[in-house]
Amino acid sequence: MDDASRPEPDAAAFPADADAETRAEFLLRYAVLAPSSHNSQPWLFGVEDDEIRVYADESRQLTVADPDGRELYVSVGCALENLLVAAERFGVGCTVEYVADDDRPESGPDAARHVATVRLDRESAVATDRESTPATGRAAALFDAIADRRTNHRPFRSESVPxxxxxxxxxxxxxxxxxxxxxxxxxxxxxxxxxxxxxxxxxxxDPSYRAELGRWIGDGSLGAGWLAARVGQLAVRHLxxxxxxxxxxxxxxxxxxxxxxxxxxxxxxxxxxxxxxxxxxxxxxxxxxxxxxxxxxxxxxxxxxxxxxxxxxxxxxxxxxxxxxxxxxxxxxxxxxxxxxxxxxx
Ligand SMILES: Cc1cc2nc3c(=O)[nH]c(=O)nc-3n(C[C@H](O)[C@H](O)[C@H](O)COP(=O)(O)O)c2cc1C
Known part of the structure; x- marks a missing residue:
C-alpha cells in the first residue's frame, strides 16, 4: 500500500436521485476513512437494496496486541459512525440494528462476522440544506471532519479543552x-x-508483538511518518x-x-x-x-x-x-x- 492511496470523496457527487444501493455505496466512501488499530481497516460491507450489512473481518485482527478482538470491533464501530454521519449529512434517514451475540452465525464470507445492519430510508434522498438549522450545522461540521481527521502523535499543548x-x-x-x-x-x-x-x-x-507491529509497518499501513521513519521495520523486529x-x-x-x-x-x-x-x-x-x-x-x-x-x-x-x-x-x-x-x- 503506498502512502498516497487514500480516496478523497467528493460530496458534490452524491447521487441523490439514484437507487438505495448506489447511495449506500457512495456513503461507504466515508465509512472507510475511519481510524482503526494499526490501520488494519477490519471492516467489510454487504449492500443489498436499502440494506448495508456491516462485517468485522477477523482475518485482520491483531492477534498478538488484540487477542480478544476488542480493538477490532471498536474499529468497525468507528466506520459505522462515519457511515451514519455521512447519511445524516445527505439527509438519508437510517436505522441501525446490532446483531446480538447469540444470533450471529459462526462465520460469514471470508472469516467475516456480521455485526450490524444499517437500513437506509428509501424516501429521504434529498440533500440537506447545510446551514438551515443548528442540528444540520453540526451534522455538516462532523461530516466535513471525516476527511480532515487524523490521529495526532505529537505532544499536545497544556491549553485546556473547553x-x-x-x-x-x-x-x-x-x-x-x-x-x-x-x-x-x-x-x-x-x-x-x-x-x-x-x-x-x-x-x-515480546518478540511476537514487535513482529506483528513490524508487519503492519512493512505493509505501509501506518503511513510513512510513523515509527517507520525513525527506526524502520527491521528495527522494530529486532530491537x-x-x-x-x-x-x-x-x-x-x-x-x-x-x-x-x-x-x-x-x-x-x-x-x-x-x-x-x-x-x-x-x-x-x-x-x-x-x-x-x-x-x-x-x-x-x-x-x-x-x-x-x-x-x-x-x-x-x-x-x-x-x-x-x-x-x-x-x-x-x-x-x-x-x-x-x-x-x-x-
Ligand atoms: C481501536 C483503535 C486503537 C488504536 N490504538 C492506537 C495506539 O495504541 N497508538 C497509536 O498511535 N494509534 C492508535 N490508533 C490510531 C490508528 O493507528 C490510526 O487510526 C490509523 O493508523 C489510521 O490513521 P488515521 O487515524 O490518521 O486516519 C488506534 C485506533 C483505533 C481505532
Whole structure:
C-alpha cells in the first residue's frame, strides 16, 4: 500500500436521485476513512437494496496486541459512525440494528462476522440544506471532519479543552449507551503515564508483538511518518525499543490536558461497536473544533495494567474499552492509506 492511496470523496457527487444501493455505496466512501488499530481497516460491507450489512473481518485482527478482538470491533464501530454521519449529512434517514451475540452465525464470507445492519430510508434522498438549522450545522461540521481527521502523535499543548466540548463528547457517548471518564487532574495523568511506560516496556519485550507491529509497518499501513521513519521495520523486529517508546509515550500522556477512557457496563461485541461509534464522534467533534485526538491502546492491551487502570479510575464493574488523548497540538502530517470501497464489499 503506498502512502498516497487514500480516496478523497467528493460530496458534490452524491447521487441523490439514484437507487438505495448506489447511495449506500457512495456513503461507504466515508465509512472507510475511519481510524482503526494499526490501520488494519477490519471492516467489510454487504449492500443489498436499502440494506448495508456491516462485517468485522477477523482475518485482520491483531492477534498478538488484540487477542480478544476488542480493538477490532471498536474499529468497525468507528466506520459505522462515519457511515451514519455521512447519511445524516445527505439527509438519508437510517436505522441501525446490532446483531446480538447469540444470533450471529459462526462465520460469514471470508472469516467475516456480521455485526450490524444499517437500513437506509428509501424516501429521504434529498440533500440537506447545510446551514438551515443548528442540528444540520453540526451534522455538516462532523461530516466535513471525516476527511480532515487524523490521529495526532505529537505532544499536545497544556491549553485546556473547553468545558462545552467535553460536555458534548460526554453527551454523545451517553447517547450510544457508553460511559466516559475524563482525566484532567495532573496527578492522575502522571499515574496513567507510568502505566503507559510499563505497557510499552512489557510489549516491546515480546518478540511476537514487535513482529506483528513490524508487519503492519512493512505493509505501509501506518503511513510513512510513523515509527517507520525513525527506526524502520527491521528495527522494530529486532530491537527492544520498550524503554525508549515508554519514555516518549508517557511524555505524550502527561502533555495532554485530557486523557479520556470510554467504558462499557458489559464487554460484548455490541458494546465495543458502540464505543467505536462514541470514539469516532468524539474525534470528529474534536477535529471540527481544531483539537487533536490520539488513541493509546497499550495499557488496555496488558491485562494487569488494564486492571490497574480500572482501579485508578474507580470503574467498579464497568470495563475500560478505549483510551485516547484529547487536546490542542500542531498538525500531524502523517497520511495513512485506505482500501477503496470496491475492496471492502462482499
Ligand atoms: C481501536 C483503535 C486503537 C488504536 N490504538 C492506537 C495506539 O495504541 N497508538 C497509536 O498511535 N494509534 C492508535 N490508533 C490510531 C490508528 O493507528 C490510526 O487510526 C490509523 O493508523 C489510521 O490513521 P488515521 O487515524 O490518521 O486516519 C488506534 C485506533 C483505533 C481505532
Amino acid at each position: 468545558e462545552s466540548l467535553l460536555e458534548r463528547v460526554e453527551a454523545d457517548a451517553a447517547s450510544v449507551g457508553v460511559g466516559l471518564e475524563l482525566v484532567t487532574d495532573p496527578a492522575r495523568r502522571e499515574r496513567i503515564a507510568a502505566l503507559q511506560t510499563r505497557a510499552d516496556e512489557r510489549q516491546f519485550d 527492544d525499543m520498550g524503554a525508549r517508546e515508554g519514555k516518549k509515550n508517557s511524555k505524550l500522556v502527561t502533555s495532554a490536558p485530557v486523557v479520556a477512557v470510554l467504558t462499557a457496563d458489559k464487554d460484548t461485541v455490541e458494546s465495543r461497536l458502540r464505543v467505536g461509534r462514541a470514539f469516532e464522534r468524539a474525534a470528529l467533534t474534536a477535529t471540527s473544533e481544531g483539537l487533536a485526538v490520539h488513541p493509546m491502546s497499550q495499557i488496555l492491551e496488558v491485562e494487569e495494567l488494564r486492571a490497574e487502570l480500572s482501579e485508578l479510575l474507580g470503574l467498579g464493574e464497568s470495563e475500560p474499552v478505549h483510551l485516547f488523548r484529547l487536546g490542542y497540538a500542531d498538525p500531524d502530517a502523517t497520511r495513512t492509506p485506505r482500501r477503496p470501497v470496491e475492496d471492502v464489499l462482499v
